[in-house]
Amino acid sequence: MTSTYLPGTRSGPEAAPPPLPAAGRARRWRRLLHWLTAMSFQLPALALFGVLVLLPILFALYASFFRWGGFGMPSDYTGTDNFTRLFQDDVFLGDLWRCLLLVVLSLALQLPFALAMAVLLNQRIRGRAVYRMLFFAPYVLSEAITGVLFGMIFAPDDGLADHLLSDIGLGVLGGKWFSDPSTVMATLFLVMTWKYFGFHMMLYLAGLQSIPAELTEAATVDGASPWQRFRHVTLPLLAPTLRISVFLSVIGSIQLFDLVWVVTAGGPDHHSETMAVTMFQYGFKRYQVGYASAISVAMFAISLVFALAYQRFVLRRDLEGATTNMRGDGA
Amino acid sequence: MGDPALSRRGFLAATAAAGLGMTALSGCGSGSDGGSSSSGKVTVEWWNISTTQPTKNVWAGLARKFEAQNPHVKLKIVQLENDAYKSKMTALIASGKLPDIFHTWGGGVLKQQVDAGLVEDLTDATKPWADGMLSVAKQPYLIDQKLYGIPFDIGMIGFWYNKALFKKAGISEPPTTWSGFLDAVQKLKTAGITPLALAGKESWTGMYYWAYLAMRTAGLDALQKADDDKDFTGSGFVQAGQHLKDLVALQPFQKGFLGAAYSAPTGQAAAVGNGKAAMELMGQWAPVVEADAGKGLGSDLGFFPFPAVEGGKGAITEVFGGGGGHALRKGAPKEAVDFLKFFASETTDLVLVEKTNTLPVVPGAEKALSDPNTKAVQAQLKAATGFQLYLDQAYAPAVGQQINDSVAGLIAGSKSPADVTQAVTKTAKEEQ
Numbered sequence: 001m002t003s004t005y006l007p008g009t010r011s012g013p014e015a016a017p018p019p020l021p022a023a024g025r026a027r028r029w030r031r032l033l034h035w036l037t038a039m040s041f042q043l044p045a046l047a048l049f050g051v052l053v054l055l056p057i058l059f060a061l062y063a064s065f066f067r068w069g070g071f072g073m074p075s076d077y078t079g080t081d082n083f084t085r086l087f088q089d090d091v092f093l094g095d096l097w098r099c100l101l102l103v104v105l106s107l108a109l110q111l112p113f114a115l116a117m118a119v120l121l122n123q124r125i126r127g128r129a130v131y132r133m134l135f136f137a138p139y140v141l142s143e144a145i146t147g148v149l150f151g152m153i154f155a156p157d158d159g160l161a162d163h164l165l166s167d168i169g170l171g172v173l174g175g176k177w178f179s180d181p182s183t184v185m186a187t188l189f190l191v192m193t194w195k196y197f198g199f200h201m202m203l204y205l206a207g208l209q210s211i212p213a214e215l216t217e218a219a220t221v222d223g224a225s226p227w228q229r230f231r232h233v234t235l236p237l238l239a240p241t242l243r244i245s246v247f248l249s250v251i252g253s254i255q256l257f258d259l260v261w262v263v264t265a266g267g268p269d270h271h272s273e274t275m276a277v278t279m280f281q282y283g284f285k286r287y288q289v290g291y292a293s294a295i296s297v298a299m300f301a302i303s304l305v306f307a308l309a310y311q312r313f314v315l316r317r318d319l320e321g322a323t324t325n326m327r328g329d330g331a
Numbered sequence: 332m333g334d335p336a337l338s339r340r341g342f343l344a345a346t347a348a349a350g351l352g353m354t355a356l357s358g359c360g361s362g363s364d365g366g367s368s369s370s371g372k373v374t375v376e377w378w379n380i381s382t383t384q385p386t387k388n389v390w391a392g393l394a395r396k397f398e399a400q401n402p403h404v405k406l407k408i409v410q411l412e413n414d415a416y417k418s419k420m421t422a423l424i425a426s427g428k429l430p431d432i433f434h435t436w437g438g439g440v441l442k443q444q445v446d447a448g449l450v451e452d453l454t455d456a457t458k459p460w461a462d463g464m465l466s467v468a469k470q471p472y473l474i475d476q477k478l479y480g481i482p483f484d485i486g487m488i489g490f491w492y493n494k495a496l497f498k499k500a501g502i503s504e505p506p507t508t509w510s511g512f513l514d515a516v517q518k519l520k521t522a523g524i525t526p527l528a529l530a531g532k533e534s535w536t537g538m539y540y541w542a543y544l545a546m547r548t549a550g551l552d553a554l555q556k557a558d559d560d561k562d563f564t565g566s567g568f569v570q571a572g573q574h575l576k577d578l579v580a581l582q583p584f585q586k587g588f589l590g591a592a593y594s595a596p597t598g599q600a601a602a603v604g605n606g607k608a609a610m611e612l613m614g615q616w617a618p619v620v621e622a623d624a625g626k627g628l629g630s631d632l633g634f635f636p637f638p639a640v641e642g643g644k645g646a647i648t649e650v651f652g653g654g655g656g657h658a659l660r661k662g663a664p665k666e667a668v669d670f671l672k673f674f675a676s677e678t679t680d681l682v683l684v685e686k687t688n689t690l691p692v693v694p695g696a697e698k699a700l701s702d703p704n705t706k707a708v709q710a711q712l713k714a715a716t717g718f719q720l721y722l723d724q725a726y727a728p729a730v731g732q733q734i735n736d737s738v739a740g741l742i743a744g745s746k747s748p749a750d751v752t753q754a755v756t757k758t759a760k761e762e763q
Contacts, residue, residue, distance in 0.1 A: 070421070070424065151592075152596070152597065155587070155597040156586045156587030157586055157587070159597070176589075178590040179531065179587035179588065179591065180587070180589060180590075181589070264532060264590060265532055267531065267532050267534075267589065267590065267739070268532075268590060268739075268743055269743035281732070284417075284421040284422065285417070285418075285421075285728065285732050286728050286732045287421065287728045287729060288729055
């Protein structure tokens with residue numbers, strides 16, 4: 001941040017004309033004062049970030065090299081044993097696979113669906129504000145409540161879903177939902193879509209509204225079909241929003257915990273377990289905090305690598321000019 | 332985060348949040364300071380798992396009674412559901428600070444807490460009055476001859492069954508042998524009745540079957556020895572798994588049992604309480620939960636002990652169970668001991684036995700037993716020729732969890748009986 005500012009110091013004492021040494025000193029003093037002011041505003045945030053974010057991450061990394069039950073300080077150093085074990089653990093490998101599955105499903109189904117709804121609700125249709133609110137409402141609900149709710153709705157035989165289906169003569173479609181290894185992920189994805197598509201739809205709507213109407217009008221005048229207008233005008237201009245939405249969706253899938261924990265606790269027989277659930281099981285049920293830390297480090301590494309790569313290769317264009325510097329508005 | 336112009340710092344924060352994991356979760360311990368305030372009033376924090384009625388109200392009433400008798404003490408009650416309590420306690424243990432009075436099941440978990448120096452030794456402080464309590468009830472809290480907890484309940488696991496449904500299926504007497512039990516299951520199925528309710532989402536419910544079968548085939552000594560030697564691969568344990576597999580092969584459980592919870596309105600207890608399933612393998616608290624989550628069966632409810640297995644080393648009179656007790660954090664105020672004494676008094680125990688379906692821990696409270704089912708359980712406990720504490724409490728937490736987990740896999744059909752014994756042995760060896 002200061003690097004954009006420092007070049008200015010090249011015109012320091014040596015370069016300053018001899019008749020005006022006092023002015024140079026004053027400028028240096030002012031710059032120092034400026035720097036101190038900026039630092040004093042940042043220190044509290046930096047301290048909090050260090051204690052609450054950086055320190056725990058470093059400690060989890062440290063603990064992941066120990067066999068540690070969570071009592072006192074870790075002392076039983078086991079090198080990389082926890083990580084070797086991690087990549088031989090069928091449950092963890094399954095977690096990775098399920099994470100990938102959720103990412104692919106989200107990108108292939110959930111986000112396109114959200115986009116379609118956004119485009120639809122960007123038209124001038126009667127009551128669109130009501131629809132927007134309705135679709136966004138599930139996102140406001142907490143994960144825990146969503147979990148309890150759908151646990152009841154999808155209870156086999158007794159639940160609302162099975163009752164409704166049998167009432168309209170589609171009882172054969174009813175089934176075991178969350179309680180069968182073969183259907184649990186599909187059901188989970190259904191609930192996730194219900195919960196999160198409204199959020200992505202809102203992002204897209206905001207993006208769509210920032211696209212000037214003149215552009216689509218111009219395309220229409222040029223004889224572009226609705227599909228061509230969407231494909232060659234709307235979509236490219238919406239790209240920055242799409243890129244952010246994909247990022248949030250992927251990070252969300254990697255960290256998925258509360259919904260799964262409440263509805264299935266990872267079951268049946270680990271078939272809906274995620275990395276965070278496995279971490280919780282080992283850390284808080286088995287007291288193998290060292291191993292649980294290794295899982296959290298793996299999660300961190302996956303998120304970090306994804307975030308950095310995504311930022312480097314996909315988001316670069318969006319970020320250019322977005323970062324601020326101290327001179328931004330003429331300090 | 333919704334801002335398209337997400338900055339670098341935003342990214343770092345988002346990615347950092349992903350890795351926070353363990354440490355952030357363990358940071359949510361409560362600030363239970365306890366101790367006395369400036370006004371001279373002592374606040375004692377009491378954590379328990381009595382979240383269902385009528386126990387919840389009865390306990391709150393007892394707390395008020397204690398406060399009335401000891402005007403300088405204020406009891407702060409924190410109630411958490413079973414699993415939530417265990418998770419919360421784990422977080423608190425990591426922080427090294429426990430509530431003044433907290434629920435405990437004794438066994439391996441309590442031993443870990445004791446080894447970490449977090450639990451008060453009650454041997455001397457409770458000397459005069461604790462001696463008079465039932466010794467089988469105190470068993471789980473004795474570690475190296477020292478008493479670390481005071482029981483308020485003792486109980487055992489057994490089959491709770493619906494007499495009306497048994498009659499309908501033509502079963503005159505509860506089975507006493509495993510083959511007789513499998514016959515009964517078959518008969519119930521033939522009569523179109525779901526024989527058993529199980530909460531597959533909560534793996535401890537399935538563990539009861541395996542544990543009892545292991546007690547009946549391998550025997551109590553083998554369960555102790557397996558833990559000492561870190562070797563659960565003995566043939567008795569594989570047989571136990573095989574017997575359970577035989578049961579699972581009959582498809583005796585309710586539809587969607589793999590996703591069912593225990594005490595939820597659509598769970599295991601409700602299935603029995605609403606007459607949708609004929610039996611459940613559950614502890615002495617089952618009637619209360621059945622009536623709370625479902626309608627309850629009233630006089631149709633019966634109890635029978637886990638059947639003996641032909642050719643096995645164990646006897647039908649050996650019970651699998653445990654109790655509930657309270658332990659104190661190291662350095663808890665002396666008022667907390669006063670409360671334990673109050674809670675273990677005959678007067679209190681009479682109330683507990685009468686109103687909350689617990690079993691007496693003080694001999695004098697036995698006269699309050701009126702419910703025939705509770706009496707049946709009490710008779711079983713009194714006549715017991717052997718006792719095994721719940722496996723997830725008797726063993727180290729990781730071993731207990733592994734048994735739960737592997738048995739859940741066996742019931743779901745993804746693990747073989749030998750897989751279970753090998754996975755448990757592997758975990759037990761890691762814990763050494």
